Amino acid sequence: MLFTLLACRDDAPPEPVAASVLEARPEAPAGPVLAVGGDVNLGRRTNALVAENGADWALGGVPQLATAELAYVNLECVVATAGDYRVDKGESGPYYYRARPEMLAVLQAAGIDVVGTANNHVGDYGPPAVREQATLLDAAGLAHAGSGPHRESACGPTFARAGDLIAAFYAVDATMSPYAATADRAGACYLDPAQPEAWTRFAREAANTTSGRAHLAFLGVHWGDNGVFEPSATTRALARAAIQGGFDGILGSSAHFVHGVEIVDGRPVIYDAGNLLFDARGESEGALFELTLSAGGVREVRITALDPDYGHTRVARGEDGVTLAQLYADRSLALGTSLWVGGNEIVVPLPKPPAREPPARPEPVDRTGTPARAAAGPAATCVSDQVPPDAQVADVAVGPLTLVGRRVGPSRLSRRGMIDVETWWRVSQPLEKNVLIAVRATLDEGSASWSGEHDGCDWSWPTERWEPGTLYHDRYALRPAPKPRPGTYTVSVGVADTPLGAQREPVEIGAFTLGID
Secondary structure, eight states: OEEEEEOOOSSSOOOEEEEEBOSSOOOOOOSOEEEEEEEEOOSTHHHHHHHHHOHHHHHTBOTHHHHSSEEEEEEOSEEOSOOOSOOOOSOSSOOOOEEOGGGHHHHHHHTOOEEEOOSSSTTTTHHHHHHHHHHHHHHTTOEEESEESSHHHHTSOEEEEETTEEEEEEEEESSOGGGBOBTTBOEEOBOOTTOHHHHHHHHHHHHHHHTTTOSEEEEEEEOSOTTOSSOOHHHHHHHHHHHHHTOSEEEEEOSSSBOOEEEETTEEEEOOBBEEEBSOOSSOOEEEEEEEEETTEEEEEEEEEEEEOBSOEEEOOHHHHHHHHHHHHHHHHTTTOOBEEETTEEEEEOOOOOOOOOOSSOOOOOOOOOOOOOOSSOOGGGEESSOOGGGEEEEEEETTEEEEEEEEEOSEESSSOOEEEEEEEEOSSOOSSOOEEEEEEEETTSOEEEEEEEOTTTTTSOGGGOOTTOEEEEEEEEOOOSSOOOEEEEEEEEEESSTTOOOEEEEEEEEEEEOOO
């Protein structure tokens, strides 16, 4: 099978590229393996799912992560107790992903060594959460790149060992400029996708920084639109700019779907690895990319189709694995990449890279950490001294909880937007089993439109940890339906026993009116 196509570029005429399906599996080169996964969201419902099933359950179905000498993923959330979700993302219905500190045990159990933290969720709870996450990752022994207390640290490298090789990792985001780190503000390393020359400059500066310290350098990138199946011409131009600046490979994510691999100047560009771990059912794809390394570059890329299920992922096998592998192979062929397909596996051979001088002063990267544990106590935003006067209500039993305060705002929306729901709670005795707080907005004619259930204190402090005598403050951003109907909505709060479980014992706590301009 031979594919001929035009390679897309924004600033130059496309050039013909030919790709073929190889008849025999290429001989596997020797060398340590870098396993690359896509987006990992440890926040939202994954918190509760892992609490119920254990850290090993989430990624235990992808053993290649642990057997590889090195494993890298994009951490698509912020792991922290600090901060507040009142961060303007410039979106009408934004998602906010925050995970509890003990969730880092999922990465440790899976054998992940390096995480990229430059994306559109690292800043969801503001600069304090970004700073706390860096501290937690360090304590867990997880190398990280892409965010930090200021731009210099956010845009700097981290180093990790793969066998006898030292690899440098950088990570950048091209999707959420409000989260960009500055000289005096924590955030992500942001590069403007409209300025490819900045990407080349960044790559050259990275090459100078890592020269003599590492054998290889990789760039993790969060870029492009969600829900698409192929990279745009702009994204491909940025990849070429970064490769030409000196990186040995690009490790991309963002779309939640798997894109093809392109070989640029003999080096692999993984445009999007899809989802590795998410609390979503369907509407996503995932693949694991195993890069065989040498002192001069990447020798081979093996792609294995994954089945990213609700809060846990496994290798796709049987007919599903074969079907997905062929789909992902076709996407690489469309980018001009020759490959072999067999079962649920794809192999992309690369030309032998030219020899390089070994690093003169290899970066010391032996890293140790301690098992991830829960925070010692609730965050400051989780507890209150008293209920504000405008939020006070007579005590109301809601399942095993007692509602003592509520506030809903704004009271009117002229277009789609978030509803901020605040509630204050007490418990009379410790709970034997965790329950979730379930918020719902119901249209005046009785059709439920918006709903969401979550662990206490916006996922940060489950109700099973609540103690009698403490006043707990929960805030939750109720995300609207994509095309909300105008009218008056009643907001209620109840409890649910499981993520996505049915709301029970609801109590009305407020209302708002939605009008469409």
